[in-house]
Amino acid sequence: MIVEFAGPGAGTAPLTWGQAAIWDAVQKTAPDDHYFNFGRIVRIPATEPGVVLDALGRLVERHGAFRTLVQDGGQRQHERGRLPVQAHDDPDTALAELTAARFDYAAEWPLRASLVVRDGLVRQVVLAFCHLAADGLGAEVAVRDLRLLALGRAPRTAAPQQLDLARWQAGPEGRHVAARAAEHWAQAHERMPTTMFPTQVAAPDTPPIWRALLHSPALELAVRALAARHATSTSTVLLSAVAKLAGTGTSAVLPIVANRFRRETLGLVGTLSQEGLLTLDTDLPFAELLRRAVPAAMRAYRSAFHDPADRARVVAAESARRGEPVHPNCCFNDLRFADPGPAPCEPEELERALDKTTLSWPMSQDKLNCRFCVHVTPEGVSLTADTRYLPRPAIEAWLRGLESTLVEAALAGAPTGTGLSEAGRR
Incomplete structure (x- = not known):
């Protein structure tokens, strides 16, 4: 189609x-780089295929990011084009197929689509996004608009455009914002370690990059309890724990930040998410570290809205000063669309939840642009790492150590002070 x-x-x-x-x-x-592809399965009321195809066309017309190619070192937005649409019987199969291959960034529209049709009617629409056209929250905007369009209801307001954001960032106001962010990057680089994982400790596995996923109801309970006790978000609790366990002394972590703080970016389909830079002294009890981490995390979140060219100049200058490349090689990405929120829990509840922990290995590949990447999703906490610097047994041990650290910190402030069971010490 x-x-x-x-x-x-x-x-x-x-x-x-x-x-x-x-x-x-x-x-x-x-x-x-298909690693960066992602998708959504969009459920809609049973609808005629022609109606859904028309809605897809209007979605691409509404959001210029889906009509944009990366060419000549910049981006070129087109007015007209033709988007191929597949048909599948199973939405999960469609999602796997659509996200499996890398995009041709200069020649292929950065959106792939498939209709899941049963009894002649579309039941689901599967979308695969190129990360140059959308991030997670941008994809949610597209999903919302597609549902409205499929129902014959046009969104009430015009959509902000990625092309306009690019021009604003290149203008005087954008340059002022960039200069302030560059100051943070320069100051943080003066005190950060050269890298968090400097030494190759093993021969690589085949392939070298592996991901482990820890599903831990106990970890989630502990994080929510700590967030309640310290009046912060669960994301900041997790970021602080990652910083503590990633190294000794001063840690440097790159949290991925949504950057949708400005009103005009809330409805933008585009890629706004970028890395901020958190530097934190970690040789402290976790409760004290978390108190210090809250303002440090806010500075890191603000620093994420920056010009990568400015950051590159900062990194080059600091690398030249030290005589070796400077880069944390350590990132943190909270992919949940909503923070579950602070919530106290009883020690006994934490103890019981420890028996429900599972660990799996959902992904491996040959290359990645980082050595150590923590992702938080509704399914759990995963660690994707280069096995030359963190072998597979160490990946598993690190995730279980994260669970133990957070559970112990939560129990340390619990009224009964029960401590961890043997299950929690494994």
């Missing part, structure tokens, strides 16, 4: 800061 579209606003612009950041990661990860 083919969807023809004709949308307004053809033109060129530099890459946005978020696009430039992901473009750098894509180039360092290729040919395994």
Whole structure:
């Protein structure tokens, strides 16, 4: 099936800061850059295929990011084009197929789609996004708009455009914002370690990059209890624990931040998420470390809205001063769309939950642009690491250590002071 579209606003612009950041990661990860593809299964009321195809066309017309190619060192938004749409019987199979192959960034529209049809009616629409066109929250905007369009209801307001954001970032106001962020990066680089994982300790597995996923109801309970006790978010609790366990002395972690603080970016389909930089002294009891981490995390979150070219200059200058490359090689990405929120719990509840912990190995590949990546999802906490620097047994031990650290910290402030059971010490 083919969807023809004709949308307004053809033109060129530099890459946005978020696009430039992901473009750098894509180039360092290729040919395994399908790693950055992601998708959504969109459930809709049973609808005629023609209606859904029309809605897809209007979605692409509404959001210029889906009509944009990376060309000549920047981005070029097109008015007209044709989007191929597949058909599948099973949505999970469709999602796996659509996200499996890397995008051709200069020649392929950064959106793939498939209709799941039963009894002649569309039941689900499967979308696969190129990360240069959308991040997780941008994809949610697209999903919301597609549902409205499939119901015949046009969104009430015009959509903000990624091309306009790129031009704003290149203008005077954007440069002022970038300069303030660059100051943070420069100050943080003066005190951060050269890297968090400096030494190759083993021969690589085949392939070298592996991901372990820890599903731990106990960890989630502990994180929520600590967030309640310290009046902060569960994400900041997890970021603080990652910083503590990633190294000794001063840790440097790159948290991925949504960067949707400005009102005009809330409804934008585009890539705004970027890395911030957290530096934190970690040789402290966890309760004290967390108290210090809260303001440090806020500074790190603000620093994520930055021009990667400024960051590159800071990194180059500090690397030249030290005589070796400076990079944390350690990132943290909370992919949950909503923080479950603080909530106290009883020690006995934590103890019982420890028996429900499981660990699996859902992914491996040849290349990645980082050595140590923690992801938080509704399914649990995963660690993707280069086995030359963190072998598979160490990956598993690190995740279980994260669970133990957080559970022990939660129990340390519990009224009964029961401590951990043997299950929690494994």
